Amino acid sequence: MVTPNKHGAVSKEVEQIQNRRRRDHLAKLLFIAATSIAVAALMALLTNVIVDGIASVRPELFTNYPSRRASSSGLKSALVGTILMVAIMAPIAFLLGVGAAVFLEEYAKKGVVTRLIQLNISTLAGVPSIVYGILGLTLFVRGLHLERSLLSGSLTMTLLILPIIIVSAQEAIKAVPNSRREASYALGATKWQTVQRSVLPSAFPGILTGVILAVSRAIGETAPLVMIGALTYVAFLPQSILDQFTVLPIQIYNWIAKPQTDFHDLAAGGIIVLLVLLLSLNFVAIILRNKFQKNL
Missing domain, CATH: 1.10.287 (Helix Hairpins)
Structure with missing residues (x-):
């Protein structure tokens, strides 16, 4: 009861x-x-x-250079400039970012200095992109006298995505079970052999996903490139990495700023091209991640 x-x-x-x-x-x-x-x-x-x-979105949009007439204007120089910038930026950011992550996670002693470095890297990942544009203008354009070139823009965007790649690579490396490292050491492998043959292959899907997402962010950024002086009207293709250039977001901004409605429609077409490019990169990231996970 x-x-x-x-x-x-x-x-x-x-x-x-x-x-x-x-x-x-x-x-x-x-x-x-x-x-x-x-x-x-x-x-x-x-x-x-x-x-x-x-x-x-018609063939002429990809084959024509920008023009003062909307009917004959295209994205050729901006699209090629974007592709060239990614081709320079991605390998440099990948090598530096993954190398820094491996050092911080596998080799650096845990202490005040390491925690301070990691805190600064995490803080840099959230810094507004315009700050990197100011840094690129000071360091590459004026300091190293690279002028307002494709190389200056690529290195500036490398600085922008580098903290993001480091953080994502660190998280991917942390996710690798310690049992893999211990098994490698038990077989007589050295530190580098363990990292090279056990840790990195296991963490590679996460690292690759982080790199591609960081590159996707860089493709859509405008402020850093405006700061270093990327051109808004380019009717030629860069012949070397020291030539001037433009990219898709800047060309879209240039069309949006014009009062004519026809240029606004062109800008909308450019946005569609940029979105397709970004979605394609994300789709590639998903496919590669699933492929490497199946292989593991």
């Missing part, structure tokens, strides 16, 4: 459980509403861009 005190305690506990469930349900509804608003805004923006720009 349940005494009154026990009955009151049971009722209070049931009431607390019901209150927690109501709060959980309310929080779930709030999260769904927030996600729905963000998705709706994104879909409205994409719909507007596609409606305005789909007619501009």
Whole structure:
């Protein structure tokens, strides 16, 4: 038989459980509403861009140089400049970023200095991109006298994505179980052999995903390149890494700034091309990650 005190305690506990469930349900509804608003805004923006720009996505958009007439204007120099910048930036950022992550995780002694370095790297990953543009202008354009060239832009964007690659590579290396390292040491492998043949192959899917996502961010950045002086009107292709250049976001900005409606439609077409390029990189990242995970 349940005494009154026990009955009151049971009722209070049931009431607390019901209150927690109501709060959980309310929080779930709030999260769904927030996600729905963000998705709706994104879909409205994409719909507007596609409606305005789909007619501009034609072969001439990729084969023509920018022009003062919208009917004969294209993205050729901007698209080639973007591809060349990525071709220079990605290998440098990959080597430096993964090398720094391996050193910090596998070789550096854990102490105040290491924690300070990691704190600074994490802080740099969140610094506004315009700061890297100022750094690139001071270091590469004026300090090393590389002028406003493709090389200056690529090195500036390398600085931008380097902290992101280091952080993502560190997380991927941390996720490798210590049992793999211990098994390698038990077989007589050295430190470098363990890192090279056991740790890095296991962490490579995560590292590769982080690198591609960081490169995707760099492709869409404009402020650092504007700071170092990338041109808004380029009717030629760079013949060397020391030539002047432009990229897709700057060309899109140049068209948007014009008062003519035809150029706005061209800008919408350029946005579609940029989105397809970014989505393709992310799709490649997913495929490569799944492939390496299956191999492991």
